[in-house]
Amino acid sequence: MSELETFRLEVRNWLEANCPDSMRTPTKGLEDVCWGGRKFVFESDDQRIWLNRMADKGWTVPTWPKEYGGGGLSKAEAKVLASEMKRINARSPLNSFGIWMLGPALLEFGTHEQKLEHLPPIARGEIRWSQGYSEPNAGSDLASLATKAEDKGDHFIINGQKVWTSYADKSDWIFCLVRTDFDAKKHDGISFVLFDMDQKGVTTKPILLISGNSPFCETFFDDAIADKKNLIGEAGKGWTIAKYLLTHERTMIGDIGMPVPLSSLALDKMELENGQLDDAMLRGDIAAHEIDAASFMFTMERAKDEAKAGASLGAFSSMLKYYGTELNKDRHELILKVNGSDAYEWEGQFSNDGEIARNWLRTKANSIEGGTSEVQLNIISKRIIGLPG
């Protein structure tokens, strides 16, 4: 038996013994996903036990080094773990921006001490992180951000405002882009700092969206304090880290994964005539969409395979972000058409409180967050095609 097969057996046995039964059912929605953090209330003992057992193995972040709370697994081993979890429908023990975004940036740019301080609490789900990027006057033009960090020797004093900070009201710490030098060129005066949000100088205010939900906040800094040991990379070099993270985020947003095929939703909802959806025009639109969606799925596969073969993804991630998010918006427009008037119910059990309509409205942000479609097209045009600025 190969080493990987032995490992698979071990993983299978361990999961069988340690994954509680209730954690082998699909989540019902965002409300029973485990996000961790100081303010998080576990929905059940099982949820807490599952997180702790996985964190003890380092398997909430399987490929991170062991000394930083990870599992130290190779990519191949992590794949085995993922497939074994999928086999028993095990829930993800922990979701967080710490895992998806800050972690990779710290591993790339952080010092050993910074990694030791921040990575293990992320892995254990003890600290929940928020991202402080956009500002009211720095959206697509992110580098014009004006949140000010004054150097006070061993700490910074921070004043300004962030917006679209995801779940800031539920988060403990923030990784934040601030301006440390107002005289330098705009990309050069930016720094990347981490600080605790549980302090007098930080307030958050949720924003009510068109979907009726409030996943984002406005976050205000009024003489907030950041310890200087939590400056990541050099002062003035924060833009490099910001770009690295954005590329990471774009690949993630673009990768809509493998959602239920649109045509299966249509087959559940619509009538068939001679084996074909009875609305011929809509059937054609669905087919055109699925042709694009399948082609895009293979493009994600190709991008991964090319990266494995040593190619650098670079600005290609902008293409994936652009195409994937536009595709997802199109998908949700078609879901509305498939469901007819039922799609527009906003409240009540029948519609699960307007799930279809609210999800549809949520997708409108796909091509805005993480850099708008227009920004991605600018990047492709300049960095890939080489058209003049």
Added chain:
Amino acid sequence: MALVLNEEQQLLKESAEGFFAEKAPVVQLRQLRDDKSEKGYSADLWQEMAEMGFAGVIAGEELGGTGFGYVGAGIVAEAMGTTLAASPFMASSVIALSVLNAFDDDHSRAIAHKLATGAEIATLAIDETSRHAPEKTTLKVSETETGYVLNGMKTFVPDAHVADKILVLARTAGEAGDPDGLSLFIVDTGAKGMIVDRTVMTDSRNWAKITFENVSVSSDNLLGDKGNGWKTLEPALDKARLVIAAELLGVSQEAYRVTMEYLKERKQFDTIIGSFQALQHRAAHWYSELEVTRSAILKGLQAADSGQNTAWFASLAKAKASKTAELSTNEAIQMHGGIGMTDEYDIGFYIKRARVLQHLYGDFNYHSDRFAKLSGY
């Protein structure tokens, strides 16, 4: 299988691109058109393509081929598409050879060997009306003591007037629209009663209408079992559709490349027009469509080589490649402005070739409908 070209395939790609750029630049097609070339392709080029192993790219060594499979055929077709190289490659080395590969009798293998080495040329006659609808074949067959007699007509047949052999889809039973009762025959082009009319078409390539007036063939000329022709032909046709999609990608990619060069040098309002965001965003969208199309085609070609059923992949790739080719060639002309409308400029050759290839063996509508059927809706 990783969705990337392996080292061998990468080498084939480089050698095919270099070969067509040197031996068959677009000016060759222009010359063939302007000279009203009788053959419609350069015999020297075809000879060299055979020597390079391109004619036998999908055939194994036992048939004199190079065994690069359908990924290899796609690589050659894409390179051909970029320079619009005229040759019987698609008709003979891809379509006819794919059909013959389905049979292992000596007769078929002997012909396959000749096609793979470029010694002979064959093509497939399938459509009877202006829209691709193989199941609606009506070409009539009556049985005699020694063989069969064919009556009817075919249209949109590639390279028929230069072919040595023509594979014909004919009806031996059932009604038009019935996929059963179709049979495949192989007919020599000299056969009595078979009239090949070369049709000059938009793309300046070889096409023909064929009339069958009491064409007698022996029973040896029936390929496979009588009435089972569609079962053999459909998978072969799907593989050919994937390779056609690759040629379309080559056409699209070159239209894009030439247009991007133009955007970087053309000045209006004292500015390089490529600096205008109105054009940049369209260019970036165009780039994205090309990349997404490339993935769908490579996935399908790999599926063909691994022996999977390729129907779904072929319709996906042909539909996507057709749509992208339409976008590409329309954008190419519009972004070139007035100069794109002149015959002197090459871009016109690309839009002309693209539309004809888009239509060959099913256009976007045909294949998106088929894609939906194959996906169960």
